[in-house]
Amino acid sequence: MLPSAPDPRFVRSGDVQLATYEIGEPDAPPVMLVHGFASSAEANWVLTGWTRELTRSGFRVIALDNRAHGRSDKPHDRAAYSMPTMRDDVFRVMDAYRITSAPWVGYSMGARVTWYSALTENERVSRAVLGGIPKADPFARLDVKQARDYTHMGLPITDAVTRTYIEMAAEQRDNDLFALVALVEGLRGDPHAAIDEAPPQPLLIAAGSDDAIAAEARTLADEAPNARFVGLPGRTHFNAPTSGLFRREAIAFLKEGA
Numbered sequence: 001m002l003p004s005a006p007d008p009r010f011v012r013s014g015d016v017q018l019a020t021y022e023i024g025e026p027d028a029p030p031v032m033l034v035h036g037f038a039s040s041a042e043a044n045w046v047l048t049g050w051t052r053e054l055t056r057s058g059f060r061v062i063a064l065d066n067r068a069h070g071r072s073d074k075p076h077d078r079a080a081y082s083m084p085t086m087r088d089d090v091f092r093v094m095d096a097y098r099i100t101s102a103p104w105v106g107y108s109m110g111a112r113v114t115w116y117s118a119l120t121e122n123e124r125v126s127r128a129v130l131g132g133i134p135k136a137d138p139f140a141r142l143d144v145k146q147a148r149d150y151t152h153m154g155l156p157i158t159d160a161v162t163r164t165y166i167e168m169a170a171e172q173r174d175n176d177l178f179a180l181v182a183l184v185e186g187l188r189g190d191p192h193a194a195i196d197e198a199p200p201q202p203l204l205i206a207a208g209s210d211d212a213i214a215a216e217a218r219t220l221a222d223e224a225p226n227a228r229f230v231g232l233p234g235r236t237h238f239n240a241p242t243s244g245l246f247r248r249e250a251i252a253f254l255k256e257g258a
Contacts, residue, residue: 003052005042008071011064013092016080019071020093023051024060029258030099033063034090036108036132038169038180040070044107048241057251058258062102064093066110067183074179081186083193087117091124103254105129107241109138109187116192118199127202127257129250132237134213135195135220139188147184151177168238198224204253206246208235 008019021041031054035044041063045051051061065072067080067089075081090113094102103126106114111133118125143162149155150166157163169180187193203224207217209231221229232243240246 003046005046005063008065009096011093011096013067013089014085016067016073016075016089018067018073018089018093019065020096021046021063022060022097023063024055026060028055028058028060030060030062030097030102031254032090032094032099032102032104033061034104034106034110034113035063035066035069036110037138037183038069038165038172038175039107040065040172040174042070043172044110044241049244050105050241050247053247053251054254057255059254062093062097062099064090066113068176068179070174074176076176076178076182078182078185081183083113083116083187083190086113086187087120090117091121094124100124101126103127103129103257105131105250105254106133107131108133108237112138112193112195115195115199118201118203119197122199122201125199125201127204127253128199129204129206129253130217130220131206131246132208132211132213132240133195133205133217133220135216136213137188137193138213139184142184142188144181144185144188147181151181195220198227200225202253202257203227204230204250206230206232206240206249208232208237208240208243210235211237211240213237 111130143159205221
């Protein structure tokens with residue numbers, strides 16, 4: 001049986017309160033976990049076995065609910081969301097826990113935040129595990145107007161990609177669709193989110209074999225100066241975090257830098 005997330009400790013980042021979670025022995029080496037779009041620390045990391053396996057392997061886990069997610073604040077203004085803002089949220093959490101530098105594990109949107117953080121503040125990200133990370137902007141294909149019209153007026157969504165994202169977001173009980181659409185508006189086309197240059201740190205990039213972005217992820221690993229790729233057989237973008245292979249490869253990689 002997997003435990004649920006512990007009660008959060010709230011950390012302020014600008015005008016937003018972020019829910020954060022500490023799991024493991026307080027003197028163990030820390031690792032930062034950054035979840036994906038429309039997920040949460042509990043859904044992405046606790047219920048998939050990551051926090052259990054990381055703590056058993058001697059790590060202290062620090063995870064957060066990204067703004068607009070989980071038990072963190074959920075602004076409805078698109079101006080509250082940008083890649084530098086998402087990066088700085090994680091840095092404020094690190095500051096609150098007195099962590100100067102640590103490895104990060106990010107999935108999907110969280111992997112893009114991790115990539116940008118490692119590239120721009122590489123002394124704070126010692127190495128990184130990046131799961132389900134595409135090179136292209138994952139929000140570029142969304143019809144933001146249809147998403148906004150649905151959340152504000154209940155109008156139907158005819159665009160298949162947009163409908164998939166909204167239906168996925170609606171499955172999580174605590175999700176606020178108004179905030180998530182604002183996040184998409186803020187991050188979509190953000191030049192800081194572009195993946196044109198690779199971080200110099202050691203990187204482990206993973207993707208499910210049945211994930212539409214698998215080829216892009218492999219290309220990112222091939223082009224990065226210090227990266228390797230792990231394919232997850234039979235996994236899609238949505239169930240890759242539950243892969244035991246993914247967890248084992250990630251933990252072995254993290255231990256290389258411990």
